[in-house]
Amino acid sequence: xKKYILVVDDEADIRDLLAQYLTSNGYRVTTxxxxxxxxxxxxxxxxxxxxxxxxxxxxxxxxxxxxxxxTLPDTPMMLLTGVLFDSDVIQNTLSKIVSCYLPKTSSLSExxxxxxxxxxx
Amino acid sequence: xxxxxxxxxxxxxxxISAVLVFVAVLAVRNIDRTMATSDWVNQTHAIILExxxxxxxxxxxxxxxxxxxxxxxxxxxxxxxxxxxxxxxxLEVTKALTRNAPAQREQVLRLESLLTKQADLARAVMxxxxxxxxxxxxxxxxxxxxxxISDIRRVVEKITSDEMALLAERDxxxxxxxxxxxxxxxxxxxxQFLFLAGVAWLxxxxxxxxxxxxxxxxxxxxxxxxxxxxxxxxxxxxxERLATENLERRWSIQALEHQVHYNQLIIxxxxxxxxxxxxxxxxxxxxxxxxxxxxxxxxxxxxxxLSRIVQLLPDPAAGAVPLTDxxxxxxxxxxxxxxxxxxxxxxxxxxKHVRFTLFPLxxxxxxxxxxxxxxxxxxxxxxxxxxxxxxxN
Numbered sequence: 001x002k003k004y005i006l007v008v009d010d011e012a013d014i015r016d017l018l019a020q021y022l023t024s025n026g027y028r029v030t031t032x033x034x035x036x037x038x039x040x041x042x043x044x045x046x047x048x049x050x051x052x053x054x055x056x057x058x059x060x061x062x063x064x065x066x067x068x069x070x071t072l073p074d075t076p077m078m079l080l081t082g083v084l085f086d087s088d089v090i091q092n093t094l095s096k097i098v099s100c101y102l103p104k105t106s107s108l109s110e111x112x113x114x115x116x117x118x119x120x121x
Numbered sequence: 122x123x124x125x126x127x128x129x130x131x132x133x134x135x136x137i138s139a140v141l142v143f144v145a146v147l148a149v150r151n152i153d154r155t156m157a158t159s160d161w162v163n164q165t166h167a168i169i170l171e172x173x174x175x176x177x178x179x180x181x182x183x184x185x186x187x188x189x190x191x192x193x194x195x196x197x198x199x200x201x202x203x204x205x206x207x208x209x210x211x212l213e214v215t216k217a218l219t220r221n222a223p224a225q226r227e228q229v230l231r232l233e234s235l236l237t238k239q240a241d242l243a244r245a246v247m248x249x250x251x252x253x254x255x256x257x258x259x260x261x262x263x264x265x266x267x268x269x270i271s272d273i274r275r276v277v278e279k280i281t282s283d284e285m286a287l288l289a290e291r292d293x294x295x296x297x298x299x300x301x302x303x304x305x306x307x308x309x310x311x312x313q314f315l316f317l318a319g320v321a322w323l324x325x326x327x328x329x330x331x332x333x334x335x336x337x338x339x340x341x342x343x344x345x346x347x348x349x350x351x352x353x354x355x356x357x358x359x360x361e362r363l364a365t366e367n368l369e370r371r372w373s374i375q376a377l378e379h380q381v382h383y384n385q386l387i388i389x390x391x392x393x394x395x396x397x398x399x400x401x402x403x404x405x406x407x408x409x410x411x412x413x414x415x416x417x418x419x420x421x422x423x424x425x426x427l428s429r430i431v432q433l434l435p436d437p438a439a440g441a442v443p444l445t446d447x448x449x450x451x452x453x454x455x456x457x458x459x460x461x462x463x464x465x466x467x468x469x470x471x472x473k474h475v476r477f478t479l480f481p482l483x484x485x486x487x488x489x490x491x492x493x494x495x496x497x498x499x500x501x502x503x504x505x506x507x508x509x510x511x512x513x514n
Contacts, residue, residue, distance in 0.1 A: 013375050021368050082379040104376040108369050 002028040003119050006047035008038045008064065009080075010057045014104070018051065018080075021108050022115065035059035035067070042068060047075060049118055051111075054081035062097055076118040080104060080111065126327045130320060137316045144309030151302035158295045164218055165284050165291075168225065171215040175232065176277040178208035179239060183270055186243045190257045193250055201247070205240050212236055228280045235273045242267060394465070394475070394495040400488065402427050402448060414475075414497060416468035427493065433477060434462040448479055448493075455481045455488045465495060474498040 005027050009015045015031035022029045030047075032038050034057050038050070050068060054061040065077045076099035084103050085094060094101045100114050182204030189197035212233055219225040242264040250257035388395055388408050394415075397406035404422045412418060415430065422430070433447060451458040463477035476496040481488045 011375075011379065013371075014379070017368060017372050017375060021365075021372070024364070024368075082376065082383050084380075104379055105373075106376075108365075108372050 002026060003048040004028045004030070004045060005049045005051060005115070006038065006041055007031045008035070008050065008052040008056065008061070009033065010053060010055065014053070017108075018111070021112070025112055027115070033057060035064040038064060038068065042071060046072060049076050049078065049115060051078045051080050051115075054079060054083050062094075065098060076100070076121065078102065078114065078118065080106075126323065129323060133316055133320045133323070137313055137320075140309055140312050140316070144305060147305045148302060151298050151305075154298050155295065155302075158291055158298075161291060162288065165288050168215055168218045169281050169284050171211045171218065172229075172232070172277050172280050175208045175211035175215060175236065176273055178204050178211060179236060179273050180270055182208055182243060183239070186246055187261070190246060190250055190254065190261055193254060193257075198247055198250075201243060205243055208236055209240070225280065225283065228276060228283065232273065232276045232280065235268055235276060238267060239269070239273065391494075393497075396427060396431075396493040396495070397482075398427055398452075398491045398493060400452065400490050402452070402491075405490070411495075414467070414473065414495070415465060430466045431475075431477065431493070431495070432464050432472075434464065436461065448491075451479055452481055452488055452491050455483070457481070462498075463495070 005022055007015055007018050007022075007029060009018070009031070010033050012033070015033070019029040019031050030041055030045075032041050036058055038052070041047075042050075050065070050072070052061040052065055056064065061079060061081065065079070068075070068077065077097075078100045079094065079098040080102050082104045084105075085101065090101050099118055102111060102114060182201050185197055185201035185204050189201050212229075215229050216226075216233070219229050246257055246260045246264065249260035391408055392410055394411040395408040396404050396411065399405050404425050404427055407419050407422055411422065417430070427448070436447075447458060447461070458477070458479040461477040463475050464472040465475050466472050474497075476498055478494045478496070480492045480494075482490040482492060
């Protein structure tokens with residue numbers, strides 16, 4: 001059965017590109033724009049992976065991830081954002097909240113490699 | 122090739138048909154001849170039978186005549202007449218049978234002559250017997266000098282032997298015809314079989330050639346299909362790769378636009394005036410706070426020297442006025458210049474006091490420009506630092 005990925009991003013172009021790329025690589029993808037929509041999507045079906053932006057229209061991506069973790073404690077969470085963090089911040093702060101941090105300047109193949117790594121756990 | 126083959130097969134069938142017609146015509150003709158020969162044989166046997174019948178009747182008539190001469194009874198006379206009549210009947214049949222055969226006809230006429238003389242003699246003897254037996258005997262003796270039974274026998278034997286000789290000759294001819302027919306038919310059959318074998322060989326050869334052509338065509342088609350499949354797979358792979366590359370490119374553009382927009386948002390949201398400078402200290406970009414502070418629009422400031430509107434005040438800590446411009450030196454040496462008192466001239470020509478900080482912009486190890494941040498100062502600087510030192514470039 002295909003792995004199910006939930007993509008949360010306020011930019012429609014980013015959502016479409018990610019969904020198209022991940023679908024063509026054999027995943028089932030649902031995209032939402034806000035934290036509220038993400039919570040509703042999670043209630044309908046538990047994802048195998050959540051990919052979220054940092055800046056959402058109605059919330060902070062890290063906050064949303066923290067909330068989702070309450071219902072999905074074992075689901076890997078990836079932060080994919082245009083905000084660039086220092087390596088110290090990534091190592092000391094972000095790694096405690098998310099399973100993986102990737103800047104949006106990363107290539108899609110890097111995104112895919114990390115998705116495969118997280119889903120292989 | 123196909124037309125040539127068809128012409129060849131058609132030619133063979135024409136030859137086979139011609140041979141068939143020839144054999145059939147020959148066979149029919151020989152059958153007709155055989156039937157004619159059979160008729161003739163029957164006729165010959167009939168002639169022989171009739172001639173011998175005539176001779177037998179003649180002998181019987183002669184015997185009956187002599188008996189009548191001795192007895193003088195009416196019964197013997199009637200027997201003589203009946204025998205001679207039978208002989209005449211056989212002769213008539215013989216004449217009819219030899220009507221179209223001139224050679225036999227001559228012999229039959231001779232027989233007729235002899236039988237007629239015998240009949241005349243018998244009539245004469247029977248007439249003499251009416252007178253008396255002595256008269257009859259004299260007439261009989263006189264008849265002995267005339268041609269009699271022995272002559273008739275010779276003629277009959279001649280006719281019979283001639284007919285038998287002809288019969289033997291025609292039997293030989295008939296046998297030869299039968300042999301010829303047999304040979305013709307068998308030769309025709311053999312030739313037909315040879316021609317049919319030739320046609321079969323041609324068809325087999327043509328079929329093998331067609332099978333070879335079909336196999337070659339099939340092989341070529343299979344190769345072509347394989348090539349098409351390979352090419353289609355290559356195109357599909359290539360298309361997939363292009364689609365992925367296209368997605369990657371769109372993703373990169375999107376990420377860059379997002380990054381630029383985000384950076385711009387950060388700069389524009391800073392409350393202090395920010396000037397992005399080239400290495401020559403010309404203004405390349407300003408944030409909205411600059412317009413707010415000075416009234417200059419960004420388009421009016423771009424490419425202007427920073428010194429046109431910003432002047433550093435002498436540093437009280439440094440004591441003497443520096444020989445080289447501190448901003449240019451900081452960029453050249455690649456170090457920060459922090460919290461220096463300065464003034465900025467607004468669009469109306471009034472000067473405002475600000476705190477000046479400069480950070481060199483580094484691209485790897487190379488300084489490519491700088492960022493100047495001007496923090497508005499609510500109070501005027503001390504008199505000692507009131508003489509401004511223009512930022513040079």
